[in-house]
Amino acid sequence: MNDADRDRMKRCLAEEMERCRAEIARLETTADPVAVDSAVGRLSRMDTLVNQGVSGQSLSKARRRLLLLDRALRNADYPGFGECVECGNPIPVKRLLLVPETEYCVHCAPE
Numbered sequence: 001m002n003d004a005d006r007d008r009m010k011r012c013l014a015e016e017m018e019r020c021r022a023e024i025a026r027l028e029t030t031a032d033p034v035a036v037d038s039a040v041g042r043l044s045r046m047d048t049l050v051n052q053g054v055s056g057q058s059l060s061k062a063r064r065r066l067l068l069l070d071r072a073l074r075n076a077d078y079p080g081f082g083e084c085v086e087c088g089n090p091i092p093v094k095r096l097l098l099v100p101e102t103e104y105c106v107h108c109a110p111e
């Protein structure tokens with residue numbers, strides 16, 4: 001990976017982390033368990049619980065993503081950055097810009 005791409009990736013990662021942090025802050029408000037007590041009636045209470053479950057899942061997902069982004073950003077200055085941890089081939093910058101937290105090329109990606 002050349003220096004220009006590396007700089008581009010660092011900017012991309014920093015921006016993505018900002019977005020992720022904002023998302024976490026937003027989800028933390030929705031997943032707040034205190035909201036259950038203030039729900040009126042049985043139905044809205046159910047709705048609240050369902051919504052909370054969904055927000056809770058997105059929240060842990062967003063938190064995990066933030067950790068991955070943070071790790072990628074800290075690795076960005078090392079020579080192996082942008083190489084697949086599985087096969088060692090360089091991950092195309094196009095893919096990295098789309099999924100900046102990834103450590104896998106498209107062939108080795110677990111999902």
Ligand SMILES: [Zn+2]
Nearest residue numbers: 084087105108
């Ligand atoms: Zn690979």
